[in-house]
Every structure is written in C-alpha cells, then in structure tokens.
Amino acid sequence: MMNSVRHCxxxxxxxxGLGLALQLSGCSFAQVRAPVQDxxxxxxxxxxxxxxxxxxxxxxxxxxGRSVQEQRTPEQAPPPAAxxxxxxxxxxxxxxxxxxxxxxxQGRSGNLDSAAAALERALRIEPRNAEIWYRxxxxxxxxxQYDQAANLAAKSINLAGNNTDLIERNKAIxxxxxxxxxx
Amino acid sequence: xxxxxxxSRTRRRRGAPFITLFVLGLFIIAGYxxxxxxxxxxxxxxxxxxxxxxxxxxxxELFAGAPLSxxxxxxxxxxxxxxxxxxxxxxxxxxxxxxxxxxxxRAFRFWDTAEPSLPVRAVFEQDKLVALENFKNGAPLxxxxxxxxxxxxxxxxxxxxxxLVQLKEVPPLLVQALIxxxxxxxxxxxxxxxxxxxxxxxxxxxxxxxxQGGSTLTQQLAKNFYLNPDRTLWRKxxxxxxxxxxxxxxxxxxxxxxxxxEIFLGxxxxxxxxxxxxxxxxxxxxxxxxxxxxxxxxxxxLVRGASYYDPRRHAQRALTQRNRVLDVMAANKVISAxxxxxxxxxxxxxxxxxxxxxxxxxxxMDLLRRQLQRDYKEEDLTSEGLQxxxxxxxxxxxxxxxxxxxRVAQLEKQFAIPTGRLEGAAxxxxxxxxxxxxxxxxxxxRYSGFNRALDAQRHIGSLIKPAVYLxxxxxxxxxxxxxxxxxxxxxxQNPGGQPWTPQNYDRQYHGAVPLHAALAHSYNVPTARLGxxxxxxxxLGTLKKLGVERDFxxxxxxxxxxxxxxxxxxxxxxxxxxxxxxxxxxxxxREVLTAKGEPLQRYELSITQAFDPAPVxxxxxxxxxxxxxxxxxxxxxxxxxQLTVAGKTGTTDDLRDSWFxxxxxxxxxVVWLGRDDNKxxxxxxxxxxxxxxxxxxxxxxxxxxxxxxxxxIEYARIDPQTLRRVAADCRDAVDLPFISGSVPPESxxxxxxxxxxxxxxxxxxx
Numbered sequence: 001m002m003n004s005v006r007h008c009x010x011x012x013x014x015x016x017g018l019g020l021a022l023q024l025s026g027c028s029f030a031q032v033r034a035p036v037q038d039x040x041x042x043x044x045x046x047x048x049x050x051x052x053x054x055x056x057x058x059x060x061x062x063x064x065g066r067s068v069q070e071q072r073t074p075e076q077a078p079p080p081a082a083x084x085x086x087x088x089x090x091x092x093x094x095x096x097x098x099x100x101x102x103x104x105x106q107g108r109s110g111n112l113d114s115a116a117a118a119l120e121r122a123l124r125i126e127p128r129n130a131e132i133w134y135r136x137x138x139x140x141x142x143x144x145q146y147d148q149a150a151n152l153a154a155k156s157i158n159l160a161g162n163n164t165d166l167i168e169r170n171k172a173i174x175x176x177x178x179x180x181x182x183x
Numbered sequence: 184x185x186x187x188x189x190x191s192r193t194r195r196r197r198g199a200p201f202i203t204l205f206v207l208g209l210f211i212i213a214g215y216x217x218x219x220x221x222x223x224x225x226x227x228x229x230x231x232x233x234x235x236x237x238x239x240x241x242x243x244e245l246f247a248g249a250p251l252s253x254x255x256x257x258x259x260x261x262x263x264x265x266x267x268x269x270x271x272x273x274x275x276x277x278x279x280x281x282x283x284x285x286x287x288x289r290a291f292r293f294w295d296t297a298e299p300s301l302p303v304r305a306v307f308e309q310d311k312l313v314a315l316e317n318f319k320n321g322a323p324l325x326x327x328x329x330x331x332x333x334x335x336x337x338x339x340x341x342x343x344x345x346x347l348v349q350l351k352e353v354p355p356l357l358v359q360a361l362i363x364x365x366x367x368x369x370x371x372x373x374x375x376x377x378x379x380x381x382x383x384x385x386x387x388x389x390x391x392x393x394x395q396g397g398s399t400l401t402q403q404l405a406k407n408f409y410l411n412p413d414r415t416l417w418r419k420x421x422x423x424x425x426x427x428x429x430x431x432x433x434x435x436x437x438x439x440x441x442x443x444x445e446i447f448l449g450x451x452x453x454x455x456x457x458x459x460x461x462x463x464x465x466x467x468x469x470x471x472x473x474x475x476x477x478x479x480x481x482x483x484x485l486v487r488g489a490s491y492y493d494p495r496r497h498a499q500r501a502l503t504q505r506n507r508v509l510d511v512m513a514a515n516k517v518i519s520a521x522x523x524x525x526x527x528x529x530x531x532x533x534x535x536x537x538x539x540x541x542x543x544x545x546x547x548m549d550l551l552r553r554q555l556q557r558d559y560k561e562e563d564l565t566s567e568g569l570q571x572x573x574x575x576x577x578x579x580x581x582x583x584x585x586x587x588x589x590r591v592a593q594l595e596k597q598f599a600i601p602t603g604r605l606e607g608a609a610x611x612x613x614x615x616x617x618x619x620x621x622x623x624x625x626x627x628x629r630y631s632g633f634n635r636a637l638d639a640q641r642h643i644g645s646l647i648k649p650a651v652y653l654x655x656x657x658x659x660x661x662x663x664x665x666x667x668x669x670x671x672x673x674x675x676q677n678p679g680g681q682p683w684t685p686q687n688y689d690r691q692y693h694g695a696v697p698l699h700a701a702l703a704h705s706y707n708v709p710t711a712r713l714g715x716x717x718x719x720x721x722x723l724g725t726l727k728k729l730g731v732e733r734d735f736x737x738x739x740x741x742x743x744x745x746x747x748x749x750x751x752x753x754x755x756x757x758x759x760x761x762x763x764x765x766x767x768x769x770x771x772x773r774e775v776l777t778a779k780g781e782p783l784q785r786y787e788l789s790i791t792q793a794f795d796p797a798p799v800x801x802x803x804x805x806x807x808x809x810x811x812x813x814x815x816x817x818x819x820x821x822x823x824x825q826l827t828v829a830g831k832t833g834t835t836d837d838l839r840d841s842w843f844x845x846x847x848x849x850x851x852x853v854v855w856l857g858r859d860d861n862k863x864x865x866x867x868x869x870x871x872x873x874x875x876x877x878x879x880x881x882x883x884x885x886x887x888x889x890x891x892x893x894x895x896i897e898y899a900r901i902d903p904q905t906l907r908r909v910a911a912d913c914r915d916a917v918d919l920p921f922i923s924g925s926v927p928p929e930s931x932x933x934x935x936x937x938x939x940x941x942x943x944x945x946x947x948x949x
Contacts, residue, residue: 095246098325113785117295120616120788125244127615127849128891136788151765151790158763158796161891 090131096122103135112143130159130166137173146177153177216424222409223428231408231441232345232457234568234778235338238542238551239331240575241618241773242293245305245315246326250884252310253282255578260286262332262577264469274300275473282307285318289470291330294572294774294782298328310884332577333464335542337552339565342453346460347568347778350440354472356517357459357479358439363515364483364508366400369439374401374430375423401426404442448482449489451537456489466494468534476522477529480508494533502531545631546608546624547575550751551771553637558784559775568778574618574771576611579883583609583621583852584628586878591626591856594874598865605864607856607872608635610754611879614851616788617758617767622751633859636750641840641857644744645705645814645868646753646833649760649802650725651714651742652702656798657725658717659925664699664801665906668709675715675739683739685711688834688867697906699805699919703813705832707743714742728793730755730766744833753844754853757830760803761846763890764794796893797922803829803890804920806845814869815843821877827887828880832868839863841871848886852879895923905930 091097103118119136126132137152153170160166243259245251260277265286268276277286283306290300304318315324336344350358362369368376376399383397398406405425406418429438449456449465456465462482463471484492484504494501506527513523542548551573555564563569587607595605611621624634633639655662670693674684685707687693693706701709714722719737726735735746748756751769759766767790775784806829809815814832822828830845841856841864854872858864864871892898900916902909907930909916921927 093246093248094323095244095248095326114295116787117785121244121295123616123788124613124618125246125249127613128889148789151792154792155763155765155790158765158893159891162894167894 091122091126091129093125096126096129096132099125100132100135103139107139107142112139115139116143128159130156130161130163133159134166134170134173137170141173141177144180146180150174150177150181216428219421219424220428223425224432226408227429227433227437227441232343232347232444233339233566234347235336235342235344236555236564236567236569236571237333237346238335238337238548238571238573240334240573240577241620242291242331242572243329244326245303245312245324245329247313247315247323249312250310250886251307251312252884253279253284253307255884256284256305256307256312258578259329259332260284263289263330264464264467264473266469266473271302273473275469288327289330291328292776292780293328294776294785298330301327303327331572333538334544334573334575334577335548337548337555337564337571338454342565343455343457344451344461345444345456345458346464347444348440348458348460348471350436350443352472353440353443353459354474354479356476357471357474357482358443359517360479360483360508360512361443361486362400363512363517365403365486366398367515369400370435372399372401374426374428375399398422399426400442401429401438404438404445405429407445407447408441446486447489448485449493449537465537466533468538476509476518477505477526478532480512480526481505481531481533484508494531495535495537498531505531543629544575544577544580544622546628546634546636547573547580547619547622547771549624549631549634550619550622550637554771554786555775569783570776570778570780571772572774572776574613574620574773576620579611579850579879580621580623582882583611583623583879586875586882587623587854588626588628590875590878594856594866594871598870600858600864604858604860604862605856605866606635606859607854607875608639608750609852609854609875609879610636610750611850611852611883612754612758612769614758614761614846614849615767617762617769618773619769619771620850622771635855638749639855639857639859640747640749641855642744642835643746643748643753644833644835644840644842645707646748646831646842646844647722647726647742647744647746648702648705648710649806649831650729650756651710651717651722652698652805653729653760653794653798653802654717654722654725655698655713656801656922657795659798659922662698662713663921663925663927664697664805664919665901665921665927666698667695667906668698668701668713670694670696670701670706670709673708673712675711677739680738685743699808700813702802702805703808705809705814711739711742715739726756728766729759730768730793744835750853750855753842753855754851757844757846757853758851759793760799760806761829761851762790763796763803764792764799766791766793797895800890800893800896801920801922803888806831807888810845815845815873817869818873818877821874822881825887826880826885827889829888830876832873834867834869837863838865838867841866842868843872843876845876846888847880848888850880850883850885852876854879892920896920897923897926899926901927902930 089097090100099118099122103115103122106115106118116136116139119132119139122132123129123136133152133156137149137156140152141149150173153173156170157167160170257279265275265277267278269278271278271285271287274287274289277284283304285304288298288301288303291298301324302317302319303324304316305312306314315327316322317324338344366376368378376397379397379399402422405422409425444458444460447455447457448459448462451465456462459482460471462485463469463474466482467474467478481494481501484501484507487504491497492501492504509518509523509526512518513520551571555571587609591605591607594600595602606625608625609621609623610619612619622636624636670687672684672692674682677683687707688705692708696706696709719739719741722742723735723737731748731752735741738745755769758769767788770786772786774782774786777783807827809831810818810828815830818828826847828845828847830843833840833842833844839857839861842854844853846852854875856864856866856871856875898918898920899908900911900913901907901919902913902916906927908927909930
C-alpha cells in the first residue's frame with residue numbers, strides 16, 4: 001500500500017506543479033474505515049458460566065463415552081443399547097450442561113444464532129449426544145430453516161437409541177418442518 | 184502545452200511578466216499546500232492501513248473430563264506465547280507443577296461472547312483433565328476457552344503486516360522509551376524542532392555529510408506515511424510542511440498513536456513488519472502489553488534501523504544498541520540507573536523463529552482461502568483486517584505433518600524408492616460436524632506449492648468399495664452382511680471395449696465368500712460381480728450421495744476404483760459414512776468478524792441425511808472388520824486395543840497409489856501416498872498409507888468408534904457354515920446385525936465345523 005501512496009504522491013506533485021492541484025480523488029488515499037480496533041471494550045461476564053453456588057467443590061466427571069459399558073465393541077456386547085442419557089440431565093458433563101443452559105437462555109430471549117452457536121460448541125464436546133442435536137433441530141425450526149430442522153432431528157433419532165421420548169420429540173419436529181415446507 | 188506557452192508569451196508582450204509569474208508562483212504554492220493538506224487529512228482520518236485478514240486456530244476448550252494430556256496443554260500454552268512466571272501476576276503467564284497447571288488466561292472477544300481473563304488451576308490425571316477451578320477463589324469452572332492461536336494472515340503479494348494498537352493499550356514505558364530516544368522534546372515542539380535541526384546541521388557540517396537527523400517523531404511519521412525515503416531537499420521540505428500540518432490538525436496523542444502503528448520494525452521475506460503491535464508478536468511471540476523493559480528497549484532501538492539492528496541476525500549489535508537505549512532512558516530519568524543496569528543484564532529474549540506470516544500451515548490456509556473466496560473479495564481479505572476463526576487444530580496438524588514426513592522417509596528406505604520422490608497428503612476432520620482439523624499437502628508441510636490434499640487427483644482403487652457395498656446393503660431383501668458372493672473367475676464385456684477379467688490382489692479365488700468378508704479382505708472379483716448386479720450407475724449414484732460432486736462415466740472398471748479423486752474428496756465421502764449417513768460439508772471456517780470484532784458471518788453446521796442409517800450401520804460393521812481381521816489388521820499393532828476404528832485400504836494398479844481412509848468415534852482421517860510422476864512406489868494401502876494413518880490417530884486424543892444401532896437393526900446368531908440363524912446357545916455361532924425383515928430363517932440345530940473350511944466369522948475376532 002505504501003508503494004501506491006508514494007507513487008500517487010509523486011504524480012500529484014507533478015500535477016500540482018501545473019496548477020492542477022486538489023482534485024485527486026482517484027488516488028489511493030481514500031479508504032473506508034477507522035483503523036484502530038478496540039479489543040479492550042469486551043469484558044462482560046461470561047454468559048456461559050453457571051453460578052458457583054450450584055456446585056460443591058471441584059467436580060470430577062467421567063468423560064462421557066468412556067464408561068466401561070460403552071468401551072465394549074458391538075461384536076463383543078451386542079446389541080448395543082445406545083448412548084443413553086438419563087432424562088434428568090442432558091449430559092454428565094458440566095461444560096455441556098452450562099452450554100445447554102446458555103443456549104436455552106439465548107433461545108428464550110430470541111437470540112437464536114447465539115443459541116445455535118452454543119449448541120454447536122456443546123456438540124464439539126459431545127458429538128454423539130442426541131439431546132443436543134434435538135435442541136439444535138428445535139432452534140432451526142424456530143429460525144424457519146425447515147430442511148435443516150428435519151435433517152438434524154433425523155440425526156438425533158439416529159443417535160437416540162431406545163430413548164423413545166426423545167425420538168417422539170424429534171418426530172414432532174420433522175412433522176412440523178414438513179408441514180411448513182408443504183405450505 | 185504549446186497552447187499554454189503561447190499564452191504566457193502574449194502576457195509577457197503586454198509588459199507585466201514579473202507580476203504574473205509571482206502570482207502564478209503564489210497560486211502554485213498555495214495550491215500545493217492545500218493539496219498536501221487534503222492528502223494528509225484524507226489519509227490520517229480515513230482508513231490508514233490495509234490490514235491483512237488475521238486467521239486464528241480453533242480455541243482450546245478446557246473442562247473437567249476433557250481428553251487432554253498435560254503435554255498437550257503445555258504445547259498449547261507455548262503456541263499462545265504464555266510465559267512461565269513464578270509470580271503469576273498477569274494474563275499470559277503460567278506455572279506448571281507436574282500434572283497441575285496454574286495460568287491466567289487472556290481476555291478475548293469471540294463471535295458469541297467475550298471471555299474474561301481468568302485465574303485457572305487445571306489438574307490432570309494421566310491423559311485427562313480432571314479438575315478446573317479459579318485459583319483465586321476456588322470456584323469450579325465449567326468451561327474455559329483459551330484465546331486462539333494466530334496461525335497466519337491473508338496478504339497481497341507485497342505487503343505490510345501490522346497489529347493495530349491504541350495508545351491507551353500501549354504500555355507507557357514503551358512510549359517513554361521511544362520519546363526519550365527519538366524525540367525527547369516531542370511534547371514541546373510543533374512538528375519541527377529547530378533546536379534539534381540546528382544541532383543536526385552543526386554535526387553534519389562538521390562531518391561534511393548527513394550523519395545525524397534532527398527529525399521529530401512527527402517528521403518521521405510524515406516521511407513514513409506520505410513520502411519516499413530519498414534524502415533530498417525537496418523531500419525534506421515536504422516532510423516539514425506535512426509535519427506542521429499534522430500538528431496543526433491533530434493532537435500529540437493522535438500523532439503518537441499513528442506513529443506507533445506505522446513505524447517499520449522488521450522484514451520477513453516479502454512481509455514488512457510495521458508498528459509495535461506486530462513487532463511484539465514478530466520478535467517475542469506475545470502481545471505488547473505482556474512485554475517488559477528490556478523488550479521495549481530492544482524494539483525502540485529498531486526504529487533507527489530494523490535490519491541493521493536485527494536481533495536475529497546481528498544479536499551482538501542489537502544487544503549493544505538496546506543497552507544504549509536503556510542508558511538514554513536512564514539519563515532522561517525515565518528509569519533509574521538501577522533499572523537500566525538490571526535490564527541490561529537480561530538476554531534479548533527474542534523467539535528463535537519468527538511466527539510465519541502467511542502461515543506455517545500453507546495447505547490448510549489454501550483450503551480456508553478457497554472457502555473464503557466463495558463469500559469475500561480478495562481485496563477485502565487483504566485489506567479489511569477481518570478476523571477469521573478457523574477450525575484448525577494445531578496439535579493434530581503437527582501430528583499429521585510429523586507422521587507423514589517421518590513415515591515417508593522411512594518407507595523410501597524400506598522400499599528402495601529414490602530419496603525425495605515419495606509424496607503424500609493427509610486430512611483429518613471432526614467426524615460429526617465436518618470441521619477440518621488438519622491438512623497436509625505434501626511431505627514438506629511448510630512448502631506452499633502443490634497442495635496434494637486438495638489438488639492431486641489420483642485413482643482411488645479399493646476406496647470405492649464401500650460405495651459398492653452400501654448400494655447393495657440398502658436393498659435388504661437382496662443383500663445382508665451374510666449374503667454369499669461368488670469369488671470365481673469371470674469375464675465382463677465393457678461396452679464397446681475389451682473384455683474385462685478382474686483379478687484379486689492375491690491372484691487367487693476364494694469360492695463362496697460372505698459379503699462382509701469380501702469387503703474386509705477387499706476381494707476384487709466378488710466386488711465387481713456385486714457392483715454389476717446392483718448397477719454401475721447406482722454405485723456412482725451412491726458415490727454422489729456420499730459427497731463427490733463430479734460425474735464419472737459408468738464403466739465397470741469404476742467398481743474397482745478406476746476413477747480419480749483428490750484426498751479431500753475422499754475425506755468428504757468417508758465423512759458421510761463416519762457420521763452415520765449424514766453428509767456434512769467439510770468446513771475450515773467457523774466465524775468471520777470485522778477488524779473491530781463485530782460478527783460478520785457464521786459458517787454454521789449444516790447436515791443432510793443422504794442414506795438410511797441402517798445400511799450405513801451394516802457397512803460400518805464390515806469396515807470395522809477390515810481393521811479387526813481384514814486388509815488393515817496390521818493396524819492393531821499400532822493402536823491401543825480399546826481404540827476401535829473402521830476404514831478401508833486402497834491400492835491401485837502396479838502399486839502407484841497407497842491409500843487409507845478411516846474413522847474413529849471422533850475423527851475421520853485420509854492418507855494418500857504416491858509419486859507426483861505417477862510411477863509405481865511398491866506400496867500397498869496397508870504397507871504405506873495405513874502406517875501414516877495409524878501414527879496420526881495414535882498421536883491424537885480420540886474416542887473409540889461406538890455406533891448406536893438404529894431402531895430397525897436386529898442382531899441374530901448366525902451359523903458360519905450354513906449362514907442360517909441358530910439358537911442363542913450355539914457355541915460356534917456369531918451375532919451379526921441385520922435390517923429388520925432380512926434376518927435369515929432359523930435352521931435349528933448348531934452345525935458342526937467342517938475341517939478345512941475357512942471360517943469367515945471366527946476371524947472377525949482374531
């Protein structure tokens with residue numbers, strides 16, 4: 001960029017010498033935005049953190065998907081009964097629970113993009129958690145992305161094993177998405 | 184021109200030439216100053232600099248239970264330039280005590296939220312993060328996101344690189360050092376400093392040459408910002424006018440801030456390092472606000488000559504100059520003599536290798552740029568200072584690079600391949616969300632030329648077979664894993680071509696082979712028969728649904744992989760298998776923010792169900808058998824026993840291409856080895872690419888493959904002799920998954936094992 005500025009400057013000096021100064025909008029000085037970015041402006045409390053009083057001391061949670069039962073291969077222990085999540089909590093991981101809480105809050109206040117982002121973050125931690133896929137399907141439904149809603153719900157069903165309640169909720173999303181698409 | 188000169192001749196004849204010239208002269212000078220004024224203000228108030236887009240790696244997420252080793256956290260903190268510190272008093276510092284880390288994170292603004300700076304204590308047990316808490320108040324922390332490592336920028340051909348800083352975030356000590364050394368009367372002059380000029384003139388006259396500059400900071404800015412570096416009187420005059428104009432229009436602080444961002448402080452190939460914000464990363468690998476006195480002094484000494492005092496090439500010279508700067512600071516009472524002395528004892532502290540400008544990961548950046556170019560103009564990418572949050576996992580990337588380059592060198596020796604001829608490529612993705620974690624474009628991962636991962640189109644050989652078998656398994660009335668296929672000599676007539684007699688890799692025929700075993704052992708003959716039964720066009724249709732966007736002619740030879748795909752295309756197809764039949768476009772970008780941190784665009788997760796989950800489940804079962812008992816069984820010696828994976832070897836005619844594509848419960852990885860000149864290498868998929876694949880997966884924290892059986896999958900106990908269903912207590916029988924309605928009929932009593940018969944089922948568990 002400095003090269004072009006320098007070049008422009010020289011040309012301009014020559015033109016100015018002929019008394020033709022001033023109208024030089026063609027030169028590359030014109031740019032768009034103020035340059036200095038403000039990183040310091042961003043210091044609100046992290047929304048994803050839950051209040052400390054909900055916890056008692058340091059929580060050590062087994063990483064989901066590493067339990068003894070789940071380490072058996074399908075051949076050794078058929079037929080596998082799915083990565084069952086208890087209906088009480090959508091995950092054993094505090095990190096995932098915190099993200100789901102955050103996504104829920106964002107979703108309730110209408111920040112659907114932020115809710116989806118939090119759910120995608122949760123999926124990076126537990127990619128095979130059917131409940132998270134269901135919640136993402138639900139957000140897409142609310143965003144009017146019916147095709148995605150149906151596909152994500154199908155994905156959730158695929159991971160839901162014999163969690164019939166979750167399967168039914170997903171089927172409801174698919175039905176609604178299809179209805180909207182038919183309209 | 185002729186018209187003008189004739190007019191002035193006319194005027195001269197009228198008898199007032201002198202006045203005319205004088206007025207014209209005044210007009211020119213006034214016009215020129217007005218022009219300079221316009222230039223100065225336009226540039227100073229507009230966007231001053233073209234800022235390259237800055238690309239970040241994925242941020243590391245820390246949480247109790249994370250599959251992360253202490254070594255991996257240490258590597259991440261090193262990437263981020265966190266400094267070991269006994270006092271642990273500022274962001275970007277850490278302490279490690281065996282399996283326990285304490286560190287203070289940096290605040291960082293992400294797409295969704297701003298992460299505050301946090302004092303974190305992290306405790307590991309083996310290769311797992313087991314506890315995470317705030318070490319100041321002991322409160323547990325559910326989830327901590329570290330700041331992301333910058334991995335490169337997107338530049339025009341010749342470029343300036345800078346990280347903009349605001350005056351208020353620049354440590355005062357740096358500013359004081361700069362003023363003390365370069366222009367100690369900065370706050371007292373109006374752009375030019377007659378006292379300094381006089382002094383400079385005097386010493387220049389005595390020396391008979393220009394040896395000393397009397398330039399103020401404002402003049403230096405004027406020179407750098409608006410003018411070329413020639414030392415001519417004309418340039419000096421312009422510089423002085425511009426300096427006065429700058430001081431007339433703007434405050435001292437505004438000028439100082441521009442100076443701090445403009446000044447040239449180093450060169451890295453075609454990349455010029457401008458401003459203290461960038462120089463801080465370039466020399467010390469850390470942000471400016473984490474540096475201390477000796478580092479400030481070193482950077483200030485570079486103002487006089489960034490290449491002459493280059494601390495990497497002329498360490499002694501740089502050290503001397505830095506200490507001189509410290510002396511001047513002490514003499515100007517910016518620091519005490521004691522502080523100067525202490526700082527002078529400090530080493531230069533420069534990181535050995537400058538962070539790569541364009542990127543240390545050219546193959547990944549290539550993919551990222553191609554994806555960005557769908558949505559952004561090249562000009563915006565190189566000038567708007569966009570912040571791009573990528574999906575790259577630097578640790579997996581380095582594992583993949585290391586695995587490829589060291590195995591390739593070893594295989595060259597082992598298979599007598601001319602040194603330097605064996606090439607390769609590798610990709611690693613997240614198996615469920617399609618995020619690309621690593622791309623290696625060749626054995627020299629730093630080389631940014633031919634990107635084999637994206638651009639090498641090679642025959643895929645047996646990597647096509649899952650598409651053949653998936654097409655069949657999607658028809659449960661006709662095919663199950665237990666269907667017997669005939670492995671006997673057969674000849675097909677290519678339409679309008681020569682007859683085609685497929686051969687097995689081992690040049691033998693194996694009689695009647697169950698479908699799952701034919702895939703696990705990669706037998707060509709039964710695969711070709713099966714493919715012709717289901718139809719070549721249908722197999723190509725399956726390939727398309729798996730994610731290959733190009734079309735191929737429906738020749739029978741397609742069934743054995745006579746089509747050319749890139750490693751990236753292969754990755755896309757295996758991604759669809761790994762995620763249970765859901766196609767997920769490979770993504771290298773998560774979010775794009777403006778230079779100011781405003782959200783611009785999010786590349787969201789988007790999936791398409793391409794297949795019914797049940798046949799994909801059956802296929803994956805057979806692909807696991809490839810590893811447990813088939814062509815990839817040598818992998819077992821490379822991986823821990825509990826790490827179940829699935830995959831497929833690929834070998835092409837005369838051993839020109841060696842492939843392995845496979846997935847764990849969390850990652851998809853594809854490796855290709857071969858020669859750029861397409862000559863044979865002597866490597867099969869199992870002896871070549873599979874080794875690299877095993878190295879990559881072993882070094883990566885990944886989860887075993889666990890699939891959830893879809894609702895319409897039933898397990899049945901099958902007699903390996905009769906391939907019929909038998910009673911549950913049959914000792915020699917095995918459990919095999921079937922799609923509901925396709926379970927073989929029950930045959931009653933257990934069959935006995937006939938001697939000499941190959942037991943295709945037993946070997947699954949070898």
